[in-house]
Amino acid sequence: MKLTIIGTGYVGLVTGTCFAEVGHHVCCVDNDDAKVKMLQSGRIPIYEPGLEELVQKNAAAGRLSFSNNTAEGVAKSDVVFIAVPTPPQPDGSVDMSFIERVARDIAAAMTDYKIIVDKSTVPVQTGDKVAETIKRYCKARVDFDVVSNPEFLREGFAVEDLMKPDRIVVGVRTQRPVPALKEVYAPFNAPIIVTDINSAELIKHASNSFLALKISYINAISVICEATGANVQEVANGMGMDERIGRRFLNASLGFGGSCFPKDLSAFIKIAEQLRYDFGLLKEVQKINAAQMDRFVKKIADTLWVLKGKKIGVLGLAFKQNTDDIRTSPALELCHRLQKEGAILRVHDPKAMEKAKADLHNVTYVDDMNEVAEGCDALVIATEWEEFKKLDLERARKSLSHPIMFDGRNLFDPQEMERLGFIYKSIGR
Numbered sequence: 001m002k003l004t005i006i007g008t009g010y011v012g013l014v015t016g017t018c019f020a021e022v023g024h025h026v027c028c029v030d031n032d033d034a035k036v037k038m039l040q041s042g043r044i045p046i047y048e049p050g051l052e053e054l055v056q057k058n059a060a061a062g063r064l065s066f067s068n069n070t071a072e073g074v075a076k077s078d079v080v081f082i083a084v085p086t087p088p089q090p091d092g093s094v095d096m097s098f099i100e101r102v103a104r105d106i107a108a109a110m111t112d113y114k115i116i117v118d119k120s121t122v123p124v125q126t127g128d129k130v131a132e133t134i135k136r137y138c139k140a141r142v143d144f145d146v147v148s149n150p151e152f153l154r155e156g157f158a159v160e161d162l163m164k165p166d167r168i169v170v171g172v173r174t175q176r177p178v179p180a181l182k183e184v185y186a187p188f189n190a191p192i193i194v195t196d197i198n199s200a201e202l203i204k205h206a207s208n209s210f211l212a213l214k215i216s217y218i219n220a221i222s223v224i225c226e227a228t229g230a231n232v233q234e235v236a237n238g239m240g241m242d243e244r245i246g247r248r249f250l251n252a253s254l255g256f257g258g259s260c261f262p263k264d265l266s267a268f269i270k271i272a273e274q275l276r277y278d279f280g281l282l283k284e285v286q287k288i289n290a291a292q293m294d295r296f297v298k299k300i301a302d303t304l305w306v307l308k309g310k311k312i313g314v315l316g317l318a319f320k321q322n323t324d325d326i327r328t329s330p331a332l333e334l335c336h337r338l339q340k341e342g343a344i345l346r347v348h349d350p351k352a353m354e355k356a357k358a359d360l361h362n363v364t365y366v367d368d369m370n371e372v373a374e375g376c377d378a379l380v381i382a383t384e385w386e387e388f389k390k391l392d393l394e395r396a397r398k399s400l401s402h403p404i405m406f407d408g409r410n411l412f413d414p415q416e417m418e419r420l421g422f423i424y425k426s427i428g429r
């Protein structure tokens with residue numbers, strides 16, 4: 001099929017590339033000229049495992065192209081996906097101006113029937129607004145359908161998630177676009193759930209809020225564990241073996257972040273508020289998450305006493321492993337909090353250092369993770385990169401003025417760390 005994606009970021013680029021990989025012809029549009037030029041030259045603006053090779057392969061095969069022109073993209077395809085940002089406003093509600101802009105651009109370019117598919121995460125009832133907008137701004141007065149097709153990919157595993165989705169959600173206002181959407185997704189061999197458009201939009205916010213809730217739940221349990229000498233990992237293992245609960249998203253940590261959970265939670269709370277429902281449960285999820293960071297910072301301060309002038313090594317800047325994305329990263333927030341207390345930081349991340357440089361100043365960026373601890377008073381693990389588990393602990397212990405490690409991601413075994421001579425403080429253990 002001929003497909004166009006408007007917005008070539010984490011979602012748009014991976015979706016477009018995977019659509020091309022299964023044989024569709026895809027045009028990815030973005031209004032960031034520099035990004036489009038970079039993509040046209042075969043390089044990619046984000047780090048996502050396996051993505052660069054797929055982009056190059058499909059571009060070379062002539063199935064994947066890039067453009068900065070929405071009208072050109074609309075003319076090329078019958079199905080147009082929207083994957084632009086839906087960032088939070090200061091009050092937590094969603095800034096819908098990107099979606100509205102694109103709806104108008106698509107409308108202005110339409111000369112025949114199109115299916116407009118929203119992939120961005122949007123408040124329930126957005127589909128109706130998009131349809132109204134297109135109707136208003138489409139001078140050609142042609143037929144169209146608006147579909148909601150929320151995206152569930154995880155950054156760091158995006159290609160894998162796109163190629164092997166758990167399910168595809170297609171929310172429609174009429175049945176007319178359903179066969180085309182089924183054809184788009186047929187090669188992925190995943191269950192396709194067709195719903196009304198409001199339900200599809202809700203599925204996304206309800207899913208992300210539930211996952212955030214699960215993380216806050218285990219983080220709250222970690223507080224009880226610390227107060228009683230229990231081990232949160234063992235509690236999570238025991239809970240997780242119950243199929244009704246499941247082990248995933250039950251890892252205690254210094255809290256969740258990233259470009260989705262925090263904003264989707266506050267958006268959902270705001271949406272509920274506008275519908276006159278006080279979603280207190282989700283407000284508590286936010287509170288627990290914020291408290292988890294406070295508690296971690298306090299743990300560091302209680303141990304090191306005065307932070308002013310202390311040298312601290314921080315491993316991890318990305319909001320989670322396998323990505324260079326630093327948007328609302330707890331690791332970066334931690335760095336800022338430590339800096340505010342006067343600590344001097346040496347930091348490392350396998351992929352996110354370039355992006356972090358725009359946000360985190362007056363720190364020493366260290367290329368080799370094994371050199372971070374040199375001359376430091378303590379070492380902190382802030383992101384759960386798999387390779388941090390291979391840290392040369394003997395070297396780290398010798399490099400530190402006193403062997404103290406704060407592990408915000410529970411990467412190491414407390415008993416083993418003690419045996420190696422560390423004062424080791426993790427979460428809920």
Ligand SMILES: NC(=O)c1ccc[n+]([C@@H]2O[C@H](COP(=O)([O-])OP(=O)(O)OC[C@H]3O[C@@H](n4cnc5c(N)ncnc54)[C@H](O)[C@@H]3O)[C@@H](O)[C@H]2O)c1
Nearest residue numbers: 007008009010011030031032083084085086120121151155
């Ligand atoms: N990142 C994720 O893990 C993820 C997962 C599921 C859903 N989502 C949702 O998908 C949407 C996009 O997220 P993202 O992380 O890909 O954002 P992003 O910022 O990485 O990418 C968005 C892209 O849209 C482009 N853009 C903005 N306005 C445009 C316009 N008028 N015309 C053309 N291009 C335009 C930007 O230049 C940018 O490249 C959001 O609603 C987000 O909540 C994100």
